[in-house]
Amino acid sequence: MIRLLKIELQKFISYKAFWFMLIFYAALLAIMIFGIPGLIDYIAEKSGEPSKFRIFKAIVFNFPDVWQNITYVASARYFIKIVLGIIVIIIITNEFSYLTIRSNIINGFSKKDFLLAKIELIIVLALFSTLIVFLSGLYLGFLHSASTSIGDVFGKMIFLLGYFIEITSYLLFCLLLGIIFKKTGITFVVHFVYLIVEPIFDYKLNDSITPFLPLNAINNIIRTPNTSLIKIKTPDFNYDFQEFISITDVSICLVYAMLFVVLSYFILKRRDI
């Protein structure tokens, strides 16, 4: 396991584009998370009713809700995680365009080793992303929360695990696309087209089916943000915000993750490289 990851990292340790994009991603993620309070302050100044917004800020970043709120923002499907997806697409399609997958196999990788090494890299990227979200959450939470009891701080941290599963599954989806289409440009196009097309299906299809669409499945673990305020219901505003992570959502997502891996494997296995 470690050997494969080590080899995988050796491939990118001097690849400037990889580091550039990774730093770009990390910066974007951090700016976004840390930008929210600033944005709220800005709106507060403009609104003329700053105190109302201060309360809002406090509840958004209040432990334990902060975990749900920031993982919700960080995992949004049309947002920064796409940068991470692009990194994965470049990494896998490079192996086809440079033909290096071929030399890896000739030198003694099995196709399984090749795929495992990529999956390990994806897990490392997802962990890296989760770490940034975790550190940001801790910082913002301690800055804005009234209560910093252990129970509150760690209360909804399960959302970080949900976030990790979502990101990993999404990156496995990108990996599969790269393996199918091989060319970087084509894979990008297919990826973006699919991001646009699936919501159309989502709109047309019956609600009982839509949770099983792949992108929905890998985005449904964290469906909504939540704060104590939102729990207040009025007759015109009667919406159930997500409180917990549902085992069903996680299961559907994991089944997809497994499907992406299995398909990737069989395509690699059958193909001449």
Next chain:
Amino acid sequence: MEKVLTIKDLNKNYGKIHAVKNLNLEIDKGCVFGILGPNGSGKTTTLGIILSVINAKSGSFSWFEEPNSKENRKRIGAILEQPIFYPYLSAVKNLKIVANIKEVSDSDIERVLKIVELYDRRDSKFKTYSYGMKQRLAIASALLGNPEVLIFDEPTNGLDPKGIAEIRELIIKIAKEGITIILASHLLDEVQKTCTHVAVLKSGEKLFSGKVSDVLNVSDSLEIASNNLELLSLALNEYKNVLDLKKEHNQLIIKLKEGTSAFNVNSYLVGKGIVVTHLAEKKKSLENQFLELLKERDD
């Protein structure tokens, strides 16, 4: 004799193109085996299959008399068709990846880079190399970790004459160490100069295989000269083993009956009191012979 590679009834199709047709091959340990064939005859496809990057349609192969596995490939050093490396990495970093995949020590990298004379450029990125340098790096990579078998697909492709000579010398030197070498080439000359055994492929089919000396080295004419060509010519005309005699510039070209060698001719002439100033076996043009071999099957 221990078999390094056994290929049984191998087939590969690309649509209608039958790239490899019922190929059977056995390669013994320690030989330098040439796979000779014109462009598109299926050499690279065959090597791709035995290196597990191309899936065969049917048939089987085995390395070292064992079932196919990635562990077997770690005992083989190979270049297939073109040098393949990560373009943005230096020679050393590329070879480190190769060494780690093969599970051999990094410390061998210096040795192989020195062999191909790339040690001074070891920290340059692969993409900044000239084609010949890339080819040399591929050879270095194949040599990494002292594999038991080396596979070279057109190894001198893109090299300058000095490089070609060096690589051929290197192949011969490696072969002397007892390492088995499989060399695919469309150049007869290359196979003839380096190989002990050869299989000739055409349109995916094996036409012939055997020892190079049996197939390609048939010597059937002699160049001969002396101070008095008239006298020489008369004497040779009387010699019963001469089939044909031609005068060319300042020498004679004679064709001999099978089994007659330069030694026999020279002894005969010495007996006649003629001293030759030049005597050379002239090999039948390999090019012609190769073409003949391919043509025979067309008829």
